[in-house]
Amino acid sequence: MRAHAAVRVERDAHGALRVAELRSDVPVVLRLTGTSPVGASPPTATVHLVSAAAGPLAGDELRLDLTVGGGVRLVVRSVAAMVALPGRGGTGPSRLLVRAQVGNEGELDFQPEPTVVARGADHVAITEVSLASSARLCLREEILLGRFGELPGAFHSTLRVDVNGPLLRQELALGPDAPGLRGPAQLGGARAVGSRLVAGPAWAGQAAEAVSVTDEHGEAALLPLAGPGYLVSALAADAVTLRRLLTTAPRSPAPLPPPAS
Known part of the structure; x- marks a missing residue:
């Protein structure tokens, strides 16, 4: 299946x-779920992703453009988790x-x-x-390795963010064949990553100092970037703990972005 959906606001x-x-393209279906009152600053549109089919399945090519x-x-936002599933054949x-x-x-x-x-599954x-230069970004990615009581499939992500040049380049490879994945130097017993x-001078402020926190349910670290931004990375035993760590910890001297809508 191939799908290309797009949102453009101005x-x-x-x-x-x-x-x-x-523009929606099954299975990537978009719904406009809110707009700010006239005169609000900044004028805001809220869009939800609604999955119209199971998957993605092996071989699916999905694209979403945001302008x-x-x-x-x-x-x-999205209304539910996306479940990457295996397909038949190569x-x-x-x-x-x-x-x-x-x-x-x-923003x-x-x-x-x-x-x-x-x-x-094998998902990219x-x-x-x-x-x-004066734009703002808050971008969250959460991955759960397998459904309840299930071994995970393979996952590979690439993140590239530019602000007048490269701000962040990050790759993440997870899966049953990744060397040492369950060792203490990588995930240990975590199932959620x-x-x-947060990027942009108005939201990220001055580069914060590196901060890390660890508790019995997970760990998180804040790393300042060379440009206007910082990255919080977290490992946790479950999705609820992961969301908490990414949202509230660790604290830093840099101002946090506005509360989530």
Whole structure:
């Protein structure tokens, strides 16, 4: 299955919010679930991803384009977790490509529900974000290794974020064949892995000092980036703990972004 969905929000000639494009392509279905009142600053659109079919399955090629114009905010959420599933035959991995562009004084808040990598699945996630110099970004990724009581499939993610040049390049490879995956230097006993990137001078502020926290349920670390941003990475035993660690810990001197919608 191949699908290409897109969202584009901008200001109209009077400075009000305009949803210029909202295009779904099964199984990537988009729903406009909210807009800010007239006169709100910044004018905001909220869009939810709704899965219209099981998967992605092996061989599926899915793409989502997000374009945020100057001075507007786009909030993207999903209604449920995405479950990557195996397919029949040698059809190759499933792929999800997310490409985003954010203009000056624009904001993208992209925090979907987790990706669950079922046993036998092979899933590739690629996220590419281009930010203008005064744009803002909050991007969360959560991966659950297998359903309850299930061994995980394979997962490979690539994240590229640019702000007048490279801000972050990150790759993550997980799966039953990854060398030393369950050793203490990598996941140990964790089943949930995630990250939260905050970028842009207005949200990330000055680079914070590195901070880490560990408790009996998981661990998290905040790492300042060379540009305007920081990255929180976390490991946890379950999805609830992972979300808590990414959202609230660790604390740092840098200002946190606005509360999630």
